[in-house]
Amino acid sequence: MNDATKPEKKPSRIQLRNRKRILDAALEVFSQHGYRGATLDQIADASGLSKPNILYYFDGKEAIHVTLLNTLMENWLDPLAKMSPDGDPLEEILAYIHRKLQMSREFPRESRLFANEILQGAPRMKPHLETGLKTLFDEKTALIQRWMDQGKLAPSDPRHLLFSIWATTQHYADFEEQVSILTDRETDPVGGAEQFLDNMFRKLLTPQQS
Amino acid sequence: MNDATKPEKKPSRIQLRNRKRILDAALEVFSQHGYRGATLDQIADASGLSKPNILYYFDGKEAIHVTLLNTLMENWLDPLAKMSPDGDPLEEILAYIHRKLQMSREFPRESRLFANEILQGAPRMKPHLETGLKTLFDEKTALIQRWMDQGKLAPSDPRHLLFSIWATTQHYADFEEQVSILTDRETDPVGGAEQFLDNMFRKLLTPQQS
């Protein structure tokens, strides 16, 4: 649970509560301004704690960001990890799309935090991407390729398929401002996206029974 | 050509050269770090000019950013504006996708500058979006809707169609770092994307002759 260098006894109630407050505030601030654009003062304000107090709980600005990124990574990979070799191929992929879209709706800040990090060259996340994400990506593209080879899905490049799914689903969180303006502040653009994307990927992936 | 408030005589050769240098350097820096993360010193370094000299040519950090955003906007809308009511509907849209993809390949920094701005809530661009982009968007979604009504394209929501095109094409510039890692630093991922997206949107949009 802890890293070997620090034995660290169990965190107290207050510790737990305040760490959570800080991380929530930091998520808000980092996701909106990016790492370098965010300030400890903003995080302090948003969390309701004083700046020195924040530094009592975390080793510094970077430590907060890293913590955020680490916990994010797991939740981020989860929907893809859940895509199972055992289900119906088309339905598995459509269900995955559904989950991703759901995350855009429920956790737009997390999506933007991630987007900010990648946009800026993933300086503090490259290792994560090269191990965790890459492994999962290779595994799932291979699975999809197998499905295609078996004629259960129409053939196309599985890598670009995943890119397209990521791009289209995360778009609604990352470019929310734009989407909101262009859809005349419609209450829930993601609802319409759901139908549209289901239709699009269904047409793309349904195999021809020639 | 100039705004009415400032008559301003014609800019000199040096003026032209240095403004260009500064804007190019600023594009590099802003697109990588976002507005708040970028510093004048970085821009000074990248442009080979001193910081005060930069402030001799522009009124401040914000003025540089705004200038960049303004010139970007035109080039950004251009590919969509070129989509003509007179051509073959399917081919018009596929050509548009091709143009957008080409821009991701040729101008990734511009794409990231734009992405950064929207991600952070479009603080200095909202007016632009609400006028220029919105107008064009409405015009083109209406055009696509007409094509669909005429049975020349399979029906779907034109707004989400455009969102999907933007998302999938810009993804290769904005998330280049991730794409690069996952495709094992393949020389030109956009090449593969070209085929994939052409196929995907063709399947989506080709009308059923039932």
Added chain:
DNA sequence: GCGATTCTGGACCATTTGGTAAAGCTGGTC
């Protein structure tokens, strides 16, 4: 209830950052 421990915030600090003043240099024009 009380001492030990954990938590909290006001004052402070060094560095960075956007920006300015003003003196010196340059290049085009007569």
Added chain:
DNA sequence: GACCAGCTTTACCAAATGGTCCAGAATCGC
């Protein structure tokens, strides 16, 4: 080739920012 507007730089600022110190306040274990 001397002048002068236009360009460039050195030396600064004031504010913002990440971070520290330390004394006092809350909380916990008993």
